[in-house]
Amino acid sequence: MTDKDHDRRSVLRMSGSALAAASGLSLLGNTGAASKDCPDCGGGGGGGGGGGTGSPPSVGRIFGPTVSGSHVNVSSYLSSMGDDDSVSAWFNWGPEGEGLPNYTRHLSLDSTGTFCDGYNCSYDSFGSLDPGTYEVEAYVSNSYGSDTSPVETFTI
Numbered sequence: 001m002t003d004k005d006h007d008r009r010s011v012l013r014m015s016g017s018a019l020a021a022a023s024g025l026s027l028l029g030n031t032g033a034a035s036k037d038c039p040d041c042g043g044g045g046g047g048g049g050g051g052g053t054g055s056p057p058s059v060g061r062i063f064g065p066t067v068s069g070s071h072v073n074v075s076s077y078l079s080s081m082g083d084d085d086s087v088s089a090w091f092n093w094g095p096e097g098e099g100l101p102n103y104t105r106h107l108s109l110d111s112t113g114t115f116c117d118g119y120n121c122s123y124d125s126f127g128s129l130d131p132g133t134y135e136v137e138a139y140v141s142n143s144y145g146s147d148t149s150p151v152e153t154f155t156i
Contacts, residue, residue, distance in 0.1 A: 053144075054082060054083030054084060054142075054143065054144035055080075055082040055083045055144055055145070056082045056141070056142060056144045056145030056146055056147055057078060057080055057081055057082040057084070057087045057140045057141065057142050057145075057146070057147055058078075058079045058080040058082070058140075058147050059076055059077065059078055059079065059089070059138045059139070059140045059147045059148065059149050060076055060077035060078075060079050060138075060149060061076065061077075061149050061150055061152070062074055062075070062076050062091075062136060062137070062138055062149050062150070062152040063075045063076060063077070063114070064152075064154070065136060065152060065154040067154055067155070067156060070128045070129050070130070070131075070156055071126075071127075071128060071129070072126055072129065072134075072154055072156070073116065074091055074093075074116060074117065074136055074138075074152075075114050075115060075116035076089075076091075076114070076115060076116075076138035076149055077112075077113065077114050077115075078109055078111075078112045078113060078114075078115055078140060079112060080112060081109075081111070081112060081142065082142050082144055082145070083142075083144055084142035084143050084144060085110065086108055086109065086110050086142065087108075087109045087110075087140050087141065087142050088106050088107070088108060088109075088140065088141050088142070089106070089107045089108075089109050089115050089138065089139065089140045089141075090103050090104045090105065090106045090107060090117070090138075090139055091103065091104045091117055091136055091137065091138055091139065092136070092137050092139050092148075093126060093134060093135060093136040093137075094134065094135060095132055095133070095134055095135075096132070096133040096134060096135050096153060100135060100136070100137060100151075102126070103139075104117040104126070105117060109140075129156045130156065131156050132155070132156060133153055133154070133155045133156075134153065134154055134155075134156070135151050135152070135153050136151065136152055136153075136154070137149050137150070137151045137152070
């Protein structure tokens with residue numbers, strides 16, 4: 001970009017891809033979830049980034065969600081630990097159209113496989129919910145980055 005391209009108006013006109021290219025960011029891969037805050041990491045920021053040259057974990061799709069009355073159970077599959085011995089995993093969720101402002105407790109995983117929130121994968125992942133449509137995604141991270149599942153919806 002030239003100096004004249006840095007004025008506020010032209011920056012605001014750029015698409016996200018153009019801004020990323022202009023700033024030298026790569027949009028390839030699925031490792032950059034720094035836009036997600038890590039609620040329990042003490043001070044904002046979040047997943048993504050990491051150090052070194054290792055690889056981030058990989059998560060599959062959400063299974064279910066399974067609804068019982070005003071309760072729901074979700075699970076997902078950690079398909080790769082990446083280049084780390086442990087992975088943090090949780091579910092981001094919220095009412096449809098409001099983003100994913102809520103999260104479940106953080107789980108520490110030391111192997112690949114199915115994971116869920118709630119005692120014994122019972123129907124208490126999010127507590128008792130009001131009637132409506134909700135969205136949920138699985139989120140996993142290690143020292144080298146993070147990954148999210150596709151967003152799923154469910155209705156109470």
